[in-house]
Amino acid sequence: MSGFNNEFTSEDPRCPGALPEGQNNPQKCEYGLYAEQLSGTAFTAMRHENRRTWLYRIRPSVIHTPFQKVDKGLLTHDWDAVEPNPNQLRWHPFDFPEKKQDFVQGLATVCGAGDPKSRNGIAIYVYLCNKPMEDKCLYNSDGDFLIVPQEGTLNITTEMGRMMVEPNEICVIQRGMRFSVDVKGNTRGYILEVFSDHFQLPTLGPIGANGLANPRDFLTPVAWYEDREVNEYTLVNKYHGHLFAATQGHSPFDVAAWHGNYVPYKYNLSNFMAVNSVTFDHADPSIFTVLTCPSLKPGVAIADFVIFPPRWSVQEKTFRPPYYHRNCMSEFMGLIYGKYEAKEEGFRPGGASLHSIMTPHGPDLECFEKASNASLKAEKIAEGTMSFMFESSLSMAVTPWANNTKVDPNYFKCWQPLRKYFNSNNKDAAKKK
């Protein structure tokens, strides 16, 4: 079903009329279903921000054994385990696992800041997996997951229905929603988790009513249920940055009908309508914001999800690639496929980079020399590529795993040969270089 923040209604066609008419809590639900509400905001949240979904299910979610703490693998929210490091960081593509592991076992925290207890912060993960979560689902009490597949398709079953998410698409699974991920073969991607709020579309300001990620391109699954008794179905819960497991004797995907506006969704990045300068100068990358999770300070994001899609580049008298900069925000970047314009070598699909708050970065030597001398014809750029940035106002720390895995020790070298062109006697020196 298409739309962002819609009030949806959905019934599995095997149970027509399962949704109660005109009320949420009939004395007895049709088909002997139970009614259950999943809240995505405080009951009292402003109406335009209020999120909740009513689920009509075979059994209420509460039927399970007590949760016990289980191994959390490489998942951590301990941001003090590694000495702070303000250096530019780049990772070679993260390796696929040698042993069999599923989506939950394959979650590895790269960096983050803040705390789900006080509900302020973010965590960035890669997931590296190769087997389905069989009779096992996850729900996250800490925050919302924005999942960016890089290699391999994710077949995701949620309480609200099923969705297939391929590289160049993203999906969002919000706090509390139970989901199970089926994969075939080597599967890799990135996750941005936000602890504080939900993702929203950026306001468009003078752009107008249309553009960037359009609401109708967000897709939400339709109701689908299975009435399946299972010897031992495992519910995994991420809570305070730890994993807990409980069991139950049936599939949790037993929702025959639901209605509401608290839903999982996916989005195909090729639907992004990019806006950019058609005169001169390099516009800030905020023009490419797909989704944003706002902080309490207007205009400042806990995290933005920004992409660098294939597009036309037409600016005149302009150094067109990203400028050199030092940013008061943290920039984590990943590459889904192809090459990133500011660094054609060294930054590879399935790898990543982190430029922390005020850490200088920008085009490498090759990019600077090329773009300073290029003829400025209209040009299609970033064709056959898709890179993205998780940009955050928080100051992130890396985890021990990320500090010791695939780090490119030579990253800083890409800027060292940048030449001095300055000539105080010749204002036009640069033009002759």
Ligand SMILES: O=C(O)Cc1cc(O)ccc1O
């Ligand atoms: O650092 C980066 O490569 C990301 C980025 C891109 C851009 O076009 C402008 C600023 C910026 O941080």
Ligand SMILES: [Fe+2]
């Ligand atoms: Fe940057």
